Amino acid sequence: MIDLQARLREVGERALIRHLRSRIPAGTGVVVGVGDDAAAVETTPVTLITTDALVEGVHFKREWTPARLLGRKALSVNLSDIAAMAGSARNAVVSLCLPPDLPVMFVDELYDGLLERAAESNVNLVGGNVSSTSGPVVIDIAMLGHGGERLLRRSGAVAGDLIVVTGGLGAAAAGLRLLAQGARLGPDGDLVATGIWTDSSREALLHCLRAQLDPTPPLALGRAFVEEEMAHAAIDISDGLSNDLRTLCEESGVAARLSLSLVPVDPSAASLSRAQGDDGLGMALHGGEDYQLLVAVPRERYPEVAGLGQVWNIPITAVGEFVEGAPDVLVDLGGKVESLAPGAHEHFRS
Amino acid sequence: MIDLQARLREVGERALIRHLRSRIPAGTGVVVGVGDDAAAVETTPVTLITTDALVEGVHFKREWTPARLLGRKALSVNLSDIAAMAGSARNAVVSLCLPPDLPVMFVDELYDGLLERAAESNVNLVGGNVSSTSGPVVIDIAMLGHGGERLLRRSGAVAGDLIVVTGGLGAAAAGLRLLAQGARLGPDGDLVATGIWTDSSREALLHCLRAQLDPTPPLALGRAFVEEEMAHAAIDISDGLSNDLRTLCEESGVAARLSLSLVPVDPSAASLSRAQGDDGLGMALHGGEDYQLLVAVPRERYPEVAGLGQVWNIPITAVGEFVEGAPDVLVDLGGKVESLAPGAHEHFRS
Numbered sequence: 001m002i003d004l005q006a007r008l009r010e011v012g013e014r015a016l017i018r019h020l021r022s023r024i025p026a027g028t029g030v031v032v033g034v035g036d037d038a039a040a041v042e043t044t045p046v047t048l049i050t051t052d053a054l055v056e057g058v059h060f061k062r063e064w065t066p067a068r069l070l071g072r073k074a075l076s077v078n079l080s081d082i083a084a085m086a087g088s089a090r091n092a093v094v095s096l097c098l099p100p101d102l103p104v105m106f107v108d109e110l111y112d113g114l115l116e117r118a119a120e121s122n123v124n125l126v127g128g129n130v131s132s133t134s135g136p137v138v139i140d141i142a143m144l145g146h147g148g149e150r151l152l153r154r155s156g157a158v159a160g161d162l163i164v165v166t167g168g169l170g171a172a173a174a175g176l177r178l179l180a181q182g183a184r185l186g187p188d189g190d191l192v193a194t195g196i197w198t199d200s201s202r203e204a205l206l207h208c209l210r211a212q213l214d215p216t217p218p219l220a221l222g223r224a225f226v227e228e229e230m231a232h233a234a235i236d237i238s239d240g241l242s243n244d245l246r247t248l249c250e251e252s253g254v255a256a257r258l259s260l261s262l263v264p265v266d267p268s269a270a271s272l273s274r275a276q277g278d279d280g281l282g283m284a285l286h287g288g289e290d291y292q293l294l295v296a297v298p299r300e301r302y303p304e305v306a307g308l309g310q311v312w313n314i315p316i317t318a319v320g321e322f323v324e325g326a327p328d329v330l331v332d333l334g335g336k337v338e339s340l341a342p343g344a345h346e347h348f349r350s
Numbered sequence: 351m352i353d354l355q356a357r358l359r360e361v362g363e364r365a366l367i368r369h370l371r372s373r374i375p376a377g378t379g380v381v382v383g384v385g386d387d388a389a390a391v392e393t394t395p396v397t398l399i400t401t402d403a404l405v406e407g408v409h410f411k412r413e414w415t416p417a418r419l420l421g422r423k424a425l426s427v428n429l430s431d432i433a434a435m436a437g438s439a440r441n442a443v444v445s446l447c448l449p450p451d452l453p454v455m456f457v458d459e460l461y462d463g464l465l466e467r468a469a470e471s472n473v474n475l476v477g478g479n480v481s482s483t484s485g486p487v488v489i490d491i492a493m494l495g496h497g498g499e500r501l502l503r504r505s506g507a508v509a510g511d512l513i514v515v516t517g518g519l520g521a522a523a524a525g526l527r528l529l530a531q532g533a534r535l536g537p538d539g540d541l542v543a544t545g546i547w548t549d550s551s552r553e554a555l556l557h558c559l560r561a562q563l564d565p566t567p568p569l570a571l572g573r574a575f576v577e578e579e580m581a582h583a584a585i586d587i588s589d590g591l592s593n594d595l596r597t598l599c600e601e602s603g604v605a606a607r608l609s610l611s612l613v614p615v616d617p618s619a620a621s622l623s624r625a626q627g628d629d630g631l632g633m634a635l636h637g638g639e640d641y642q643l644l645v646a647v648p649r650e651r652y653p654e655v656a657g658l659g660q661v662w663n664i665p666i667t668a669v670g671e672f673v674e675g676a677p678d679v680l681v682d683l684g685g686k687v688e689s690l691a692p693g694a695h696e697h698f699r700s
Binding site: 014031035043045046052080097 | 358359361362363364366381382385386387388389390391392393394395396397398399400401402403405407408409430431432434435437441443444445447448450476477478479480481482483484485486488490492493494495497501503504505584585586601696697698699
């Protein structure tokens with residue numbers, strides 16, 4: 001038994017790995033799991049692979065983030081990438097950089113979240129790596145998924161397609177602002193502090209904090225869209241609508257005309273923003289981390305796409321259309337068409 | 351064109367990614383390469399996956415390590431894991447944590463090494479991630495390989511098998527000591543400083559520094575062993591013979607009797623050690639990072655294994671045998687059998 005109250009420097013790498021390995025269950029399609037030079041998994045003829053990392057101080061603050069939720073989010077951001085290609089996530093490896101003074105408990109709770117989210121999404125944890133670091137905690141995951149007959153690329157949008165967004169936007173950014181204002185979730189995702197807010201905002205706080213700390217991308221939608229040929233292209237909205245729409249335009253060689261009045265600002269984010277004299281549109285456009293889908297939908301298929309949203313109980317909103325032209329995001333500001341500057345976080349720039 | 355003289359904070363994430371992406375060639379078996387939510391690659395029914403990271407201050411010092419060699423090593427340590435399972439490496443994703451004050455040139459040279467080593471080993475770079483960090487540089491790679499009909503596990507050694515080691519051991523540890531003594535390689539792997547050593551040791555310095563900074567695991571040997579059923583089990587020697595032999599024993603449920611006099615100390619490491627009043631055995635046993643193979647060979651197949659070594663021009667040495675008993679590494683010290691304590695680096699302990 002490992003001492004969960006100890007620090008990593010007291011138990012060492014081998015005891016930590018032995019403990020983590022003992023927690024990982026056998027999985028379907030796993031030929032060789034954790035504990036060999038490499039894992040071996042059953043794969044289809046086309047395999048999707050993605051990698052995404054959460055870096056302390058950049059993607060999260062330890063004092064704002066229960067480790068269990070961090071584990072869930074580390075998987076979710078990768079699940080979102082596989083789903084945006086219309087794939088099915090299957091296996092993941094987890095690479096951790098951990099400072100020696102970190103409590104073992106932190107890593108154990110991180111694995112609570114990783115294992116739970118993996119089980120929810122039918123993903124096997126099949127291996128990983130742990131390294132010491134003199135710097136911030138890094139949780140880096142590489143995820144494999146089965147690719148179906150059709151993939152959903154970023155490059156397929158054509159002029160005339162509708163710009164379609166799943167879910168509401170801005171809640172994750174609102175959640176980040178709430179954390180800065182002292183609101184907190186506990187490890188179980190319950191509201192444990194309201195910060196500057198009163199208890200009357202409880203539901204909105206909970207919704208936005210969860211959107212930030214425990215995002216739930218619409219994992220099945222991309223596959224549903226592509227199987228019925230309802231989508232020409234898609235990208236997950238991780239860097240903010242303004243950024244990701246621009247990326248989709250660049251990859252597809254089209255321009256986008258975005259109607260600001262149609263952008264689906266998340267209702268909780270909107271109500272909290274209004275209380276602070278803001279309409280929330282900025283967060284919905286530039287906030288990032290929503291992990292919803294941005295999809296290029298052939299106009300004639302839109303009614304079916306909207307119908308799918310009803311079946312899956314996820315709002316579906318057309319927010320504009322793709323048009324011919326140099327890659328750009330165009331908005332109509334009182335009769336004047338202007339380019340919408342990308343406004344989200346960019347790594348390395350402060 | 352990106353300004354290679356600039357720092358990352360001056361060019362930003364998007365320009366960096368655009369630049370790196372422009373350098374990555376299309377690859378065989380790549381359905382979707384860099385630049386989408388996920389990559390898609392052709393896979394066989396069984397796919398191997400491994401992940402290994404190099405963390406600044408733990409695995410390397412920036413002032414000792416040309417970035418190009420660092421890129422090569424980051425791939426090599428993963429290639430070694432795939433090869434030790436008797437697989438063929440095919441695709442990799444590269445996840446980087448980079449401080450904003452890092453020169454763009456560093457990342458560009460890192461990619462010189464990554465791309466070159468990938469081309470040498472028929473591996474496609476199919477995606478990745480870059481994140482800012484307030485801490486050390488992290489190069490984290492996840493690698494996929496094709497698994498053949500038979501895999502080479504850590505768990506197959508049986509009592510009576512010979513303990514066989516490929517190559518010489520201790521050169522990488524000797525190289526690390528040389529770096530601390532001021533010896534240096536340039537980006538092209540040439541000797542640019544001898545530190546405390548004279549030019550007469552040139553060849554030995556070069557050999558050991560390269561073993562540390564640009565290791566070349568015997569990538570084809572594992573596959574050759576398993577195809578001819580010459581091996582019951584294998585592990586790559588990354589944590590030192592004393593550690594990795596113990597691990598093989600634990601996974602296989604056997605003990606090992608190791609003959610210290612048979613351990614193949616790398617000749618260059620031995621000669622440099624002798625000059626400092628040491629026989630080099632400690633480095634060969636505990637030094638780590640040799641990325642050679644430790645193999646459990648059925649006794650009757652040993653002559654063929656030795657023959658393969660001649661064909662591939664890699665020394666093959668039997669250093670003892672596996673025996674029944676609780677997992678342990680036993681050595682004969684002047685007639686007294688003792689347990690060999692693992693002596694290599696363990697993360698989190700100082």
